[in-house]
Amino acid sequence: MKRWMAVLMGTLLCAVGASAGKVFDVQFNDVAGTVVDAVAVDPTPGFNPSGVDAFGATDGAGHMVWTNMTSAATGYAGLDLTEGPFDTNSTETLVYTVRITDFDFGPETTYGANLVFELRDASKLAKMVLQVGGPGTQLQVRSQGYNQSVVNHGGIFTDASNLTMTQAGWATLDLQWTLNLSNNTHGIAWQHDDAGYTTLTNGMALGLGAGDGLFAEIDKIRIGAGSAFLAGSMIEIDSVTVETYEPPPVPVVTNLINDVNFNADGSATETPTNSTLDNVWQGTGTGTFSLAPETETFGVTDGSSMNWSNMVAGNKSAFAGLGDTFVAGTNLILRSTVRIADFNFDEETTFGAAVGFGLGDASKLAYLQLRVGGSGNQLQIKADTLSEDLQAVIKISPDTNLNMTAFGWTGLQLRMDVDLETDTYNLFYLREGVDADWQTGATGGAYGLSDTNVVAFEELDKIRIGTASTPFQSGSTVSIDQWTIETIQEVQVPPTNSTPESYYSDWVGGFSVGAESNLTDDADGDLLDNLTEYAFGGNPGNPNENGNMPVQSQMSEGGANYLVHVYYERADAADRGLASMLELGTDLVVTNWGTAGIEFVGSGASAIPGYNAVTNRISTDDAAKKFLNLRIKFTP
Missing domain, CATH: 2.60.120.200 (Jelly Rolls)
Incomplete structure (x- = not known):
């Protein structure tokens, strides 16, 4: 009895970016000492603040700096969206991005002090929050949909001694909140130093009803909502933008x-x-x-x-x-x-x-x-x-x-x-x-x-x-x-000028994998890393959806017996930086993978849209046992 084992292996050679049409853009490039209600906003009208001017002003270097954030100094800044309201019947996606260039939450010792960015229209409120977590030792970002009690969040930095930008070793921190109006979902991601966004949540219910008018204004930037900051904490904001993205028709x-x-x-x-x-x-x-x-x-x-x-x-x-x-x-x-x-x-x-x-x-x-x-x-x-x-x-x-x-x-x-x-x-x-x-x-x-x-x-x-x-x-x-x-x-047709990294980033961003978005991660625990699921067209967030898995059969020809192995390769694999190779070995202890003994039969279009079928066969007459390994490589 001959024994066969198929092994799937993803070999990583490197890893992982995204974009959108401005609704408004606040860069804080005003002269030093400009308070929130006087900053330049593109487009107008400007902010309509309440209680924030006493402790926040521009620094003349392109930032809005809030200090002395005590319980008596909480407040908000509201900004009307002249382009709104947006509606759930829209095909648009709203992308709300905040860039932070410094923070010092060292004085914090408890959970909850936060900076809140809100979209609202009267009672319809949704928000993205940067907050202090744990006993003052964690930095978290979370989002909450309209009329949703479920709060989706994730930790982005933990330090037991000093919760500061300096301690983190970052120059910039970006928070990005995406609200998909066509399917009524939202998600959050973050990055530091333009190193690539990490998705914390994606595809969470936004909570709007059919036809709900949505977000006539950006109503609040709130300092210390719910739980106030302690004296001595500070935060420096470089920019706040809201963009719309309307995807092109999908082939x-x-x-x-x-x-x-x-x-x-x-x-x-x-x-x-x-x-x-x-x-x-x-x-x-x-x-x-x-x-x-x-x-x-x-x-x-x-x-x-x-x-x-x-x-x-x-x-x-x-x-x-x-x-x-x-x-x-x-x-x-x-x-x-x-x-x-x-x-x-x-x-x-x-x-x-x-x-x-x-x-x-x-x-x-x-x-x-x-x-x-x-x-x-x-x-x-x-x-x-x-x-x-x-x-x-x-x-x-x-x-x-x-x-x-x-x-x-x-x-x-x-x-x-x-x-x-x-x-x-x-x-x-x-x-x-x-x-x-x-x-x-x-x-x-x-x-x-x-x-x-x-x-x-x-x-x-x-x-x-x-x-x-x-x-x-x-x-x-x-x-x-x-x-x-x-x-x-x-049919997924990536934009022109895409790179292998952007192909992968766009793909993995469409699934709920949290922070486990790297090529070598296995977010759903099905023993297939993200690279393998990417190559096969699987769902890295669902262990029951592995994609287009290889198939095997037996055949005889001219008195010889063969195992026929067919695997599915993306038709645009070269553009995506993907390459695959079937290998044969006789020992899993002392690995001796190679291509000797594998007969390539052919490759061509399959019944699966966007995939070619690659067929090989291996003799089953010359050894008691053999092992197959499908090696998948990613090259940026």
Whole structure:
């Protein structure tokens, strides 16, 4: 019996930077003695201070210096943002950066004295805080979202004797707070001496509700909020900036999985007129409709649409047949889009009758629904997710007659995007003849998958017309023109002039790894360091997502036996400073790794976007045991 062991090894040759459009910029380049309410601000208006002028002024060398920070001298400086307010529907990211050039918290002996930088609009408050921690022996930075009790923080310097910039040996300390308005998250990072940011938290819930107006002003720089500094402490601030960053459109790869269009167009893919559901063209799907007996009596095609009428209690239909499986945690968006050509729900007088389009796998079922709301006088779209209490309801019509003609629409499109990587969903609609583009319904709602839901959806499980408990009235009608299912995968295209360090920094900054962002760190404890997960496209913050792992098989040729080893290499590995090499050894005690005995078969594009498959084979006839090692190198 021959024994084989595959070993993964990341070899580090070096390591790790980021940026943004100014909202405002305060450099404190005023003459010495300028108090906060008189400093130059780009753009205007300036600060509107309360209580800070008595103990803070510029030093004439480009800094604002606060000293004598006793309990009687706490206060704040407020700055209006003329570019605000910012909104959660925005695609922008706010980046708030503070540069500190000196601090002396040596007199502090307790926990809590702090310097606070706040964004707010009336009650909507979020903040980044530099604070003294421990018994006056730690320097920490933390952030807190709007209406969030959870405070996310991390230590950046610990010294048992003297908490000062001199003791730390730094010339500059930068704090950076990032607020992503498109997905309602925030995170903090820090660096000293421009050595590269260390991420402390990333992707934490910011706490805003859908459509919340956000941050009309930078309302406070607060000295000693909550706990005052002791006399003798000081801090010197070099600059305070807030920038916006709007990412360029992300290239995507779209794969149409299923297209049910009901058309009678004379093609090989047509659905003949007067067809019932079991005879419609199934697109690229492999299954067929599985009908409840009563469905065929009230739904047939007219050459372009499937028309349902006489929608009484119990009338429903089901369809199984994507033939594909989708794994929770993968970098895919599953998009379900429905076009409704016509509807008339005028006879509805109660709440709840709905046309539902389901994605499912046994018990994991979710619906995109067009539903009657109110007392039969509203039209709603709704996402009914895997957890029953996670629903989004959006009113999309006036409280009048519920029919397409009365609304003046020429069609209605519904869309649900399920992000399998973040376990969230977004809901959209487009009223043809009214809306120029998709209208946003619910965004970023928790979907309800978990690590145990390995298969997310393996079939189009249901087209449901009403239910026994909430049927349509007999005179209601709906015509469905098309239903498509597609996957969308983002293609990571780094900016031009990227370096291997910036490629890696951008990649690792997208995960929750805390301070363990170096190439040799193993933040999730899965025994794969960050370099290996970077090469394989894994998630360094989740031990269940290792990326595109190598695969092995056995083969025989001409009487000889081989082990075939395939590993996946980034197509742009050279630009990223990555190189990989398969090695063979016969002893793990006295390491003798080499390439002798490995036959290179070939390398080329794989089924995984952005990755090439590298194939090698090794004879299994000439030794009782051998070991394989995949060496990954990073060169800046």
